[in-house]
Amino acid sequence: MTTQRGNRLPDRDDGGVIVKPTPTELMEDAGSGLDFGTRPDRMPGLLTPIDRFFIRSHAPTPRIDAATWRLRIDGDAVRRPVDLDYDQLCGGFEVVSVQRTLECAGNRRVLLGEELGTTFDGTQWGRGAISTAEWTGVRLGDVLDHAGVDEGAVEVLAESLDDVRASRPLPMTKALAEDTVVAIAMNGELLPPDHGFPARLVVSGWLGAASIKWLGRLEVSTTRFHVPWNTEDYVLIGPDYPAHGPAQGEVITALGVSTLIELAWDARLPSGPQIIRGRAFAGEHTVTAVEYAADDGAWQPADITTAAVPGLWVRWQFRWDPTPGEHVLRIRAFDDAGRSQSEHTAFNELGYMHESVVAHPVTVCEP
Ligand SMILES: Nc1nc2c(c(=O)[nH]1)N[C@H]1C(S)=C(S)[C@@H](COP(=O)(O)O)O[C@H]1N2
Ligand SMILES: [Mo]
Numbered sequence: 001m002t003t004q005r006g007n008r009l010p011d012r013d014d015g016g017v018i019v020k021p022t023p024t025e026l027m028e029d030a031g032s033g034l035d036f037g038t039r040p041d042r043m044p045g046l047l048t049p050i051d052r053f054f055i056r057s058h059a060p061t062p063r064i065d066a067a068t069w070r071l072r073i074d075g076d077a078v079r080r081p082v083d084l085d086y087d088q089l090c091g092g093f094e095v096v097s098v099q100r101t102l103e104c105a106g107n108r109r110v111l112l113g114e115e116l117g118t119t120f121d122g123t124q125w126g127r128g129a130i131s132t133a134e135w136t137g138v139r140l141g142d143v144l145d146h147a148g149v150d151e152g153a154v155e156v157l158a159e160s161l162d163d164v165r166a167s168r169p170l171p172m173t174k175a176l177a178e179d180t181v182v183a184i185a186m187n188g189e190l191l192p193p194d195h196g197f198p199a200r201l202v203v204s205g206w207l208g209a210a211s212i213k214w215l216g217r218l219e220v221s222t223t224r225f226h227v228p229w230n231t232e233d234y235v236l237i238g239p240d241y242p243a244h245g246p247a248q249g250e251v252i253t254a255l256g257v258s259t260l261i262e263l264a265w266d267a268r269l270p271s272g273p274q275i276i277r278g279r280a281f282a283g284e285h286t287v288t289a290v291e292y293a294a295d296d297g298a299w300q301p302a303d304i305t306t307a308a309v310p311g312l313w314v315r316w317q318f319r320w321d322p323t324p325g326e327h328v329l330r331i332r333a334f335d336d337a338g339r340s341q342s343e344h345t346a347f348n349e350l351g352y353m354h355e356s357v358v359a360h361p362v363t364v365c366e367p
Contacts, residue, residue, distance in 0.1 A: 017060035019193040026052040030123045034058070037128020041264045043279070046306055046315060047099065047187055048131035055194050056104050056129060059163035062214055066198040071143075071182075075157075075220040079148030086198055090184055092146070093138035098179045098202070101281050101313045104129035105207040105234055105252050108354035112345055120351030127260050130281065132313055135202045137183035140218075141176040149220055157219040157227070158201050158212040168210050168234070169225035170203065174253075179204045179311060182215065204311030205284030207252050209234045236348040249348070255283035256355045257339050259290065259316075259331040263360065271367040273321040280304075281313040282335035289334040290316040295327055302331070324366045328359040 017034055028037040034057045038048055048054075066086040074081035084092070106122055107129035113119045123129075144156065149172075156175040159167040174180060183202045184191060191197040196213030203210040209229055219225075226246040235241075237249035244250065261278040263269075280287045286308035291299040302318040320329075332341045345356045 018055060018057070019061050020051070020055075022055070027054075028126055028128045030125055030129075032123055034060070035123045035125075035129075037125060038131050039264075040127050040260050040262055040278075041267075043262050046313075047133055050133075050187055050189065050192055050195070053131040053133060053186070053195065054102075054104070054129050056123065056208060057162070057194065057213070058166060061194045062162050063193060064161060064198055064214060069198050069216075071199060071215060072217040073143065073147040073220070074217070077150045077153035077220040077222045078144075079150065082147045084143070084146075089138065089143070089182065089199060093142045095136060096139060096181060097134055097136040098181060098204070098311075099132065099134045099309065100179065100202055100204050100311045101130060101132040102202070102208045102211055103255055103258070103281060105209060105255070105352040106350070107258070108358075109351040111358055112351050112354040112356075115345065115354075115356055116347055118347075120349075122350055126265065129208070130258075130260070130279075130313070133186040134188070135181055135183040136185040136188070137181045137199070137202070139178065140180045140182055140201065141178075143182055144175065144218065144220060147220075150222070152222040153220050155221055155224050157217075157221065157225045158210075158215060159217040159219065160212050161214040161216040166209075166212055166229065167225075167227050168212060168229045169227065170210065174203065174206070177204065205254050207234060207255060210253070233350070234352070235350075236352060237350060238346070238348040240346045241348060252352060255281070256353060257282045257285075257287075257333050257335050257341050258355060259333045259341065261329060261331060261360050263362065265360070267360070267362045269322070269362060269364050271322075271324050271364055273319060275317050276320050276329065277315065277317045278302075278331060279313045280316055280331075280333035282333065282337075282339065284310050285335040285337045285339065286310050287314045287333050288336050290314075291332050291334075292318050293330045294320065294322065299332070308336075322362075322364045324364050327362045327364060329362055330357050330359055332357045 241249035
């Protein structure tokens with residue numbers, strides 16, 4: 001087998017762990033030195049520009065040389081183990097592009113802590129661990145097909161080349177979905193180093209941790225995988241979540257319904273009529289409606305202004321004519337599975353999957 005470490009370029013001498021600039025005008029530093037959220041008040045279009053796409057990395061960005069990189073496909077459910085080089089991956093399969101949203105399971109962890117009167121360890125995410133790109137690459141199913149997958153295959157483990165060797169399994173149904181891709185580009189540019197160059201998975205509608213960056217190996221197995229990221233991390237652990245086999249609780253896969261307003265937290269707005277904008281996301285489902293309520297007012301419909309696609313957020317907006325002074329805005333979304341957002345999120349030890357409606361504080365200035 002190839003030694004994956006051999007793919008790596010010499011370490012940088014600048015001591016940096018993240019390659020792209022992360023200026024405070026565009027990104028929120030989540031405190032770890034590795035994790036940066038997209039500022040909700042700096043989200044311009046449907047797609048998040050690379051300069052502000054959120055970063056969640058458990059180890060420094062590895063510098064990988066595409067010329068020596070290989071993607072290994074093996075496992076006891078593979079007929080013919082193969083090593084694909086970069087040219088074979090990029091040139092050997094039908095190229096597809098999908099617009100998909102990535103959200104970290106820990107997004108809004110700080111808000112969940114405030115709601116539950118506690119503080120959680122882990123990346124201190126506000127609302128910015130969510131972004132959207134157009135991902136270009138090849139279908140994971142086509143790549144697996146090339147190696148030949150036995151009928152008894154149960155799961156595919158995606159394994160990375162970073163220092164934590166991040167890995168997370170997918171059941172075959174999800175691995176073979178049309179929109180599960182091995183991406184080589186985002187927003188029309190080759191993947192930037194921080195986002196997984198030369199290749200990463202994009203798993204539509206699932207927690208970000210399934211979208212393994214710096215992909216080095218796909219292991220297809222006739223048995224299920226138990227790895228740290230589906231037994232102790234990215235698992236809902238707590239009184240409401242009994243253990244499932246080796247997993248300490250309920251393993252997180254597809255994401256819930258969430259919304260965000262494109263305003264700073266503690267927003268200051270000019271007086272007078274204006275348009276309030278934001279995003280809503282429903283994991284593998286589509287957002288069907290978005291509602292807003294100002295202060296103690298009734299829920300009213302907001303306009304959804306982009307197409308509803310599974311795995312892709314929508315934009316929404318409404319006109320608001322507030323009086324000067326202090327206000328709170330609440331937003332809630334509904335999806336085609338009949339789900340919505342709740343008043344409260346149940347406690348889980350690692351502070352994942354915040355789904356509550358939040359009261360967004362807004363100050364409207366005197367004219
Ligand atoms: N190899 C590797 N893949 C990874 C991670 C990582 O630390 N290492 N982080 C995961 C998590 S938790 C998230 S939320 C997404 C973030 O992707 P992004 O940094 O491109 O936004 O990558 C996932 N893939
Ligand atoms: Mo994440």
